Amino acid sequence: MENEKCVNCAEKKLQDETRELLQKHEKRKDGLIKILEEVQSKYGYIPKVSQLEISEYLDIPLAEIYGVITFYSRFTLKPKGKYNVSICLGTACFVKGSKEILQSAKEKLGIDEGETTTDGKFSLDTTRCIGACGLAPVFTINDEVYGNSTVKKFNEVLDEYIKKD
Amino acid sequence: MKKTIDEIEKIRWERRSDLDLRVNRNTPNTQRHILVCNGTGCTSSKSPKIMEKLEQLIKEKNIENVRVIKTGCFGLCSKGPILIVRPEDTFYSLVKIEDCDEIINSHILGGQIVQRLLTKDLNGNIVNKLDELPFYKKQKRIVLKNCGLINPEDIEEYIAFDGYKALIKVLSSMSRDEVVEEVSKSGLRGRGGAGFPTGKKWSFVKAEEENQKYVVCNADEGDPGAFMDRSVLEGDPHTIIEAMTIAGYAIGANQGYIYVRAEYPIAVKRLEIAIKQARDYGLLGQNILNTEFSFDIDIRLGAGAFVCGEETALLESIEGKRGQPRLKPPYPAHSGLWGKPTLINNVETYANITQIILNGSEWYSSIGTETSKGTKVFALGGNVNNVGLVEVPMGTTLREIIYDIGGGIPNGREFKAAQTGGPSGGCIPKQYLDTQIDYESLKAIGSMMGSGGLIVMDDTKCMVNIAKFYLEFTVSESCGKCTPCRIGTKRMLEILEKICDGRGNEHDIEKLKVLADSIVKSSVCGLGQTAPNPVLSTMKYFMDEYEEHVKDHKCKAKECKNLTQIEIDPEKCKGCDLCKKSCPVQAISGEIREIHTIDQNKCIKCRTCLQACPFKAIH
Numbered sequence: 001m002e003n004e005k006c007v008n009c010a011e012k013k014l015q016d017e018t019r020e021l022l023q024k025h026e027k028r029k030d031g032l033i034k035i036l037e038e039v040q041s042k043y044g045y046i047p048k049v050s051q052l053e054i055s056e057y058l059d060i061p062l063a064e065i066y067g068v069i070t071f072y073s074r075f076t077l078k079p080k081g082k083y084n085v086s087i088c089l090g091t092a093c094f095v096k097g098s099k100e101i102l103q104s105a106k107e108k109l110g111i112d113e114g115e116t117t118t119d120g121k122f123s124l125d126t127t128r129c130i131g132a133c134g135l136a137p138v139f140t141i142n143d144e145v146y147g148n149s150t151v152k153k154f155n156e157v158l159d160e161y162i163k164k165d
Numbered sequence: 166m167k168k169t170i171d172e173i174e175k176i177r178w179e180r181r182s183d184l185d186l187r188v189n190r191n192t193p194n195t196q197r198h199i200l201v202c203n204g205t206g207c208t209s210s211k212s213p214k215i216m217e218k219l220e221q222l223i224k225e226k227n228i229e230n231v232r233v234i235k236t237g238c239f240g241l242c243s244k245g246p247i248l249i250v251r252p253e254d255t256f257y258s259l260v261k262i263e264d265c266d267e268i269i270n271s272h273i274l275g276g277q278i279v280q281r282l283l284t285k286d287l288n289g290n291i292v293n294k295l296d297e298l299p300f301y302k303k304q305k306r307i308v309l310k311n312c313g314l315i316n317p318e319d320i321e322e323y324i325a326f327d328g329y330k331a332l333i334k335v336l337s338s339m340s341r342d343e344v345v346e347e348v349s350k351s352g353l354r355g356r357g358g359a360g361f362p363t364g365k366k367w368s369f370v371k372a373e374e375e376n377q378k379y380v381v382c383n384a385d386e387g388d389p390g391a392f393m394d395r396s397v398l399e400g401d402p403h404t405i406i407e408a409m410t411i412a413g414y415a416i417g418a419n420q421g422y423i424y425v426r427a428e429y430p431i432a433v434k435r436l437e438i439a440i441k442q443a444r445d446y447g448l449l450g451q452n453i454l455n456t457e458f459s460f461d462i463d464i465r466l467g468a469g470a471f472v473c474g475e476e477t478a479l480l481e482s483i484e485g486k487r488g489q490p491r492l493k494p495p496y497p498a499h500s501g502l503w504g505k506p507t508l509i510n511n512v513e514t515y516a517n518i519t520q521i522i523l524n525g526s527e528w529y530s531s532i533g534t535e536t537s538k539g540t541k542v543f544a545l546g547g548n549v550n551n552v553g554l555v556e557v558p559m560g561t562t563l564r565e566i567i568y569d570i571g572g573g574i575p576n577g578r579e580f581k582a583a584q585t586g587g588p589s590g591g592c593i594p595k596q597y598l599d600t601q602i603d604y605e606s607l608k609a610i611g612s613m614m615g616s617g618g619l620i621v622m623d624d625t626k627c628m629v630n631i632a633k634f635y636l637e638f639t640v641s642e643s644c645g646k647c648t649p650c651r652i653g654t655k656r657m658l659e660i661l662e663k664i665c666d667g668r669g670n671e672h673d674i675e676k677l678k679v680l681a682d683s684i685v686k687s688s689v690c691g692l693g694q695t696a697p698n699p700v701l702s703t704m705k706y707f708m709d710e711y712e713e714h715v716k717d718h719k720c721k722a723k724e725c726k727n728l729t730q731i732e733i734d735p736e737k738c739k740g741c742d743l744c745k746k747s748c749p750v751q752a753i754s755g756e757i758r759e760i761h762t763i764d765q766n767k768c769i770k771c772r773t774c775l776q777a778c779p780f781k782a783i784h
Contacts, residue, residue: 033465036468073468091547131205134245
């Protein structure tokens with residue numbers, strides 16, 4: 001059973017790491033979301049190998065786990081880019097023009113919301129309010145928050161990241 | 166180390182004298198506290214770095230009588246990063262790391278206030294002290310009383326300012342019935358949106374005969390543009406822990422859960438610290454303060470689903486499932502978490518409890534209006550000068566909040582509408598600016614209290630487009646369980662898109678009304694039942710805009726791009742070149758001091774130039 005799942009070493013590593021992570025949790029079904037949070041923050045997405053491990057550990061069908069992952073917007077099944085650009089579309093940011101910034105981001109990166117560039121460098125997301133409404137409109141790149149932004153300022157910041165590795 | 170009641174009182178007495186200079190501002194004092202806002206807004210504008218720098222300078226210069234304190238939100242987020250020096254109460258805003266040297270050298274060592282970092286009021290007068298700012302004058306702080314005053318990561322600072330005093334009072338001198346009675350008499354109503362009487366909810370759960378009951382705090386603040394609960398959790402987490410423990414005692418529960426959004430990392434971290442400290446001090450866990458009563462709290466993270474703010478969806482999510490609402494009845498008070506009686510209140514509701522217990526229900530019910538008691542916290546945002554967190558007594562008018570506290574509309578624009586209640590609420594037009602805000606009055610004018618997001622919109626906003634914005638939100642957040650919400654809102658959005666694209670006709674307005682009506686009547690949960698509200702309220706007050714879109718194919722506010730052209734008025738243009746500089750696609754041409762023009766083929770209608778023009782020559 002175990003060897004069947006492990007088609008290559010990368011998967012084997014994921015499997016081992018997930019098992020290690022699971023050891024820290026009780027076998028309680030209500031712990032699922034917490035576990036998914038941890039996997040997501042570790043890898044930036046939830047790999048299928050991890051889902052299978054969680055399924056076995058908590059005795060929840062894989063389909064149900066998939067259902068939970070796709071229900072909550074923080075969880076993703078695909079890896080994010082090295083730089084995750086996220087535009088806030090909360091109301092405060094929206095009335096101050098964040099849609100224009102989103103449009104500009106789509107054009108400049110050539111991807112849609114929820115997608116990652118083919119080189120894996122950038123991914124684009126929208127978020128509903130990070131609570132920095134005093135600085136609206138706001139966008140973030142990874143953990144860095146850029147407030148009081150304009151389309152022009154966004155393009156300048158993005159250019160900096162494009163130059164980076 | 167677990168403490169006894171006497172030990173807690175001793176801490177209160179000792180620490181209070183140490184912290185007194187933060188509230189007693191007139192007593193001469195050689196000590197100084199520099200309070201630095203560490204709420205999400207100021208943290209985003211690098212306040213932790215400022216704190217580090219201040220601490221480093223104080224150490225380097227061997228200054229002994231000054232402490233730098235991390236606090237929660239002061240409220241005036243648009244002026245962040247903010248720091249306040251007490252006891253003199255100097256309010257420094259928009260502080261940069263480079264300013265730290267001057268603050269230390271000039272103010273702390275030299276006694277000279279750094280004038281250039283002080284805030285100006287709308288008339289351009291410099292304001293020295295926080296109390297003198299118009300932003301704070303009309304506010305009344307009950308829920309936010311400790312936010313910006315104490316270090317949220319230090320339980321002893323909370324204790325010093327009457328923290329855990331209400332819990333001690335309840336455990337040592339009140340019966341369970343008396344607690345519920347006191348909450349009932351205060352007239353407190355749920356601050357999560359619907360306004361159900363809190364005392365009644367508590368008595369329902371208390372009446373259930375079951376050994377296992379739960380207390381849940383709904384901190385899944387999903388309304389876009391609302392950040393009241395987050396600020397309480399970040400600035401004063403112990404007040405929630407204390408209130409939940411009191412609730413646990415009153416209804417007979419020994420386990421609590423705080424369901425908080427994972428999007429609020431600072432709030433989660435401070436809650437974790439606070440729970441750990443409370444356990445260490447014996448204020449949570451077995452035999453609290455050496456009494457018979459035991460109670461503990463765990464945190465559960467939300468993973469980004471708006472619908473989980475609905476109480477039964479929240480319970481599903483705590484149980485580790487998809488957050489889909491349950492059919493009611495049975496209500497959670499009867500069958501909630503794992504089928505057990507469960508009390509669910511919102512963060513702001515809990516934040517009122519300790520004050521009600523300490524000051525009495527009579528005091529509390531003297532504040533507010535006939536049907537709505539106490540205060541309400543609003544997250545004031547959008548097109549308003551002072552963006553931030555505001556707490557006012559119920560019955561304050563919108564005009565007072567937007568103009569007196571919020572400082573009015575920026576850039577010389579006109580007020581058009583205020584949106585309350587988020588995606589479940591509605592837009593309030595100009596003629597209702599003088600409505601006294603409470604649960605009933607807002608409902609009567611087609612909106613709702615909601616959790617407290619208050620977004621101001623100026624006359625450059627197209628109300629059809631705003632309605633579309635909210636519908637986009639609902640469509641992406643609909644959980645999919647019931648058909649009216651899943652499919653109905655989608656159809657409504659498609660019609661709105663059609664109207665905004667200039668393909669609408671008069672039948673569309675009728676179709677929207679029919680759809681809205683059936684969604685309101687047939688959806689399973691509150692999210693679906695209120696989803697059409699933004700459309701219904703904008704139709705009620707701004708029907709002319711809908712008609713203009715479908716009949717004349719025009720958008721007066723020029724937000725719907727297919728229906729507009731952006732032009733420069735040659736009579737008003739002074740050739741200042743600011744619009745040209747602001748244009749991201751170089752569509753504006755013209756020499757300096759000459760009339761500028763827009764190349765319509767290049768223009769992407771982003772409207773950046775509209776904001777850049779100081780002469781309002783572009784429209």
